Amino acid sequence: MFTATKVQVATYLLGVCLFSISFLVFLNASVSFVITDIIGQNDRIGNAVGTLGFADELVAIVACSIWGVLSDRIGVQKVSFLGYAVIGVALFVFVQAKNVYPGLLLARMFFSIGGAACTTMVTAILPSMTAREGPGDAATAGLGPSSQSVSSELTITPARVGRQRVSATESKSTSPTRIAGIVGTFTGCGALIALVVFLPLPTQFKKQHISDAKALMNTFYVVGTVALLVALACFVGLRKLRGEEHKSWRSIYIRRNEQTTRKRNLPYWTLLSQSVKAGYLDYRIGLGYLGGFVARASSVGISLFVPLAINTYFISSGRCKVNLDDPTAIKTQCREAYILSSQLTGISQLVALVCAPIFGYLADRYRRFEVPLLLAAVSGVLGYGAFAGLKTPEPTGDDGSPLVFVIVSLLGISQIGAIVCSLGLLGRGISGLVETAESSDILGGADRNDDGADGIVQDSMPGFNEEFDESSGLLSSQETSGSQSLTYIQGSIAGTYSLLGGAGILLLTKLGGFLFDSSTPAAPFIMMAIFNALLFIGVLANVVYRCLDGRAKP
Numbered sequence: 001m002f003t004a005t006k007v008q009v010a011t012y013l014l015g016v017c018l019f020s021i022s023f024l025v026f027l028n029a030s031v032s033f034v035i036t037d038i039i040g041q042n043d044r045i046g047n048a049v050g051t052l053g054f055a056d057e058l059v060a061i062v063a064c065s066i067w068g069v070l071s072d073r074i075g076v077q078k079v080s081f082l083g084y085a086v087i088g089v090a091l092f093v094f095v096q097a098k099n100v101y102p103g104l105l106l107a108r109m110f111f112s113i114g115g116a117a118c119t120t121m122v123t124a125i126l127p128s129m130t131a132r133e134g135p136g137d138a139a140t141a142g143l144g145p146s147s148q149s150v151s152s153e154l155t156i157t158p159a160r161v162g163r164q165r166v167s168a169t170e171s172k173s174t175s176p177t178r179i180a181g182i183v184g185t186f187t188g189c190g191a192l193i194a195l196v197v198f199l200p201l202p203t204q205f206k207k208q209h210i211s212d213a214k215a216l217m218n219t220f221y222v223v224g225t226v227a228l229l230v231a232l233a234c235f236v237g238l239r240k241l242r243g244e245e246h247k248s249w250r251s252i253y254i255r256r257n258e259q260t261t262r263k264r265n266l267p268y269w270t271l272l273s274q275s276v277k278a279g280y281l282d283y284r285i286g287l288g289y290l291g292g293f294v295a296r297a298s299s300v301g302i303s304l305f306v307p308l309a310i311n312t313y314f315i316s317s318g319r320c321k322v323n324l325d326d327p328t329a330i331k332t333q334c335r336e337a338y339i340l341s342s343q344l345t346g347i348s349q350l351v352a353l354v355c356a357p358i359f360g361y362l363a364d365r366y367r368r369f370e371v372p373l374l375l376a377a378v379s380g381v382l383g384y385g386a387f388a389g390l391k392t393p394e395p396t397g398d399d400g401s402p403l404v405f406v407i408v409s410l411l412g413i414s415q416i417g418a419i420v421c422s423l424g425l426l427g428r429g430i431s432g433l434v435e436t437a438e439s440s441d442i443l444g445g446a447d448r449n450d451d452g453a454d455g456i457v458q459d460s461m462p463g464f465n466e467e468f469d470e471s472s473g474l475l476s477s478q479e480t481s482g483s484q485s486l487t488y489i490q491g492s493i494a495g496t497y498s499l500l501g502g503a504g505i506l507l508l509t510k511l512g513g514f515l516f517d518s519s520t521p522a523a524p525f526i527m528m529a530i531f532n533a534l535l536f537i538g539v540l541a542n543v544v545y546r547c548l549d550g551r552a553k554p
Helices: 006-017 022-039 045-074 076-094 100-129 150-154 158-173 176-198 201-206 212-237 268-281 283-316 335-365 371-388 403-431 450-454 477-481 487-518 523-549
Strands: 263-265 456-458
Touching (some): 022 100, 022 176, 045 100, 045 268, 045 487, 100 176, 176 403, 283 523, 335 371, 335 403, 403 487, 487 523
Antiparallel strands (some): 263 456
16 A cells, blocks of 8 residues: 555645746746836846746756755755745745846846756656555664575565565556646646636726736735645655655765664765666666656746747738737737737647546556657647648648647647656656566665665665675575665655756757757757757667667566
8 A cells, every 4th residue: 555645645646746846837837027117127028038937947957956865864845834834935935026137137146056956856756655664664673684694585475476476466557647647637737727727817806906027026925825735735744754754954064874783874975976877777867867757848838939930920920010028018008919928838738637636547557668758749840840830730721720729739749748757757666566677776786675765775785885784695685686775765766857857948948949040949949859869769769779688578
């Protein structure tokens, strides 16, 4: 059965996942109004918004890794609490700024620190939701190593074979991949909360006959309060997660575990370097990193470059004239382009929302050859390639076609498929649900009991050979079962996953934006088609290699 309680699962889905991007969506949609209505700046708005967004992503790239390795020391519960608390405070501070530089810039960077923690914890907590009780639970609880001898561990009995068969069946039913589909759905619903609940609040406040600036400030106060309440819910609801027993605030600076001299906390740099090494030595984590890179870049391709391409088309065709320095002007001065942008991006995100649980089921059902991830990559190649070749994004007219709706649907399928499958792959790799020997090499074939789930390792490991415990068996229970758990660096892996996703966003935003202006508006979509093609090639090459090597097991 699941070791996560109903309260923990509810807090993860309805708190961490649901609001992980809703506050970011709200802030991105509101920042231009803060500049115009509160600060009073009416020129170079586009440049200011772009600079704030770029600074946000730069901070997030660094913060994701820091929060990830920190969660391996103090626990995902505390990092989730801190993340949403920082977001809440940042939203209060944001509307107190008197200028863009440095006021809004510093507030946006502060918000990014909290946002990085929340998005990283979506990935880091996932393995804990599907963690299963097993022979290593005694070690996990701090009761010391198993007293079973090596010979008893290797003895094959009918009872043991039966338990292994049941365990294999239950592992499929509690696979992180299926949960990843649900996570994708709740994350998408979080964006809808921002659009349906948060963004209309200024209009409701203005009914009280107050100024636009005051209405906007009140909205930020309400949303900031919601973030603080979510932080409190995470602090209460995520207590006592499996594998978090030894994590505490003191682990930030205490090198040795006070309970025993045989254990010590891994250095921060070691946690980070091992999470990177895991991507090379465990194919699931490596493909998860690659899928996360493509997925995060795809989110920018849909939300940023699709509307930009539509706006550029309408302006270049002479059908509207707007001030490109003011991103809000498109809503009033070129309403037709704004409506079409909303329709196409809305359809894409709706399709993604519907397909999230479907990909979760398929990724678990057909995990042997990673068919769903291949399907997502193919959808991206076809969708982005077709969008780049469109003469017009309109569904009607001389050159228009209703196929544009199919094309943007493919973009949504590609995005959500990469998100769900990459999260599922990371969850499987961290939990060690699929039998593999790669993970045992991450620390030179060291024993990796569940006791290492909290960033604590045995000193008898290679590289930490200060003491040798003669009571420890020559072969651990996990080594004999062939399944290696990486839960001791799950936060660091989540941080690296988010870091690579941020790198994908920056690469597409800066290089794609530069080529959009200097070469062709199709450039960002061609880049995304190339990214998806590389993902397809990487997954296919890995599947072929494992088949030839005889390791492509379900």
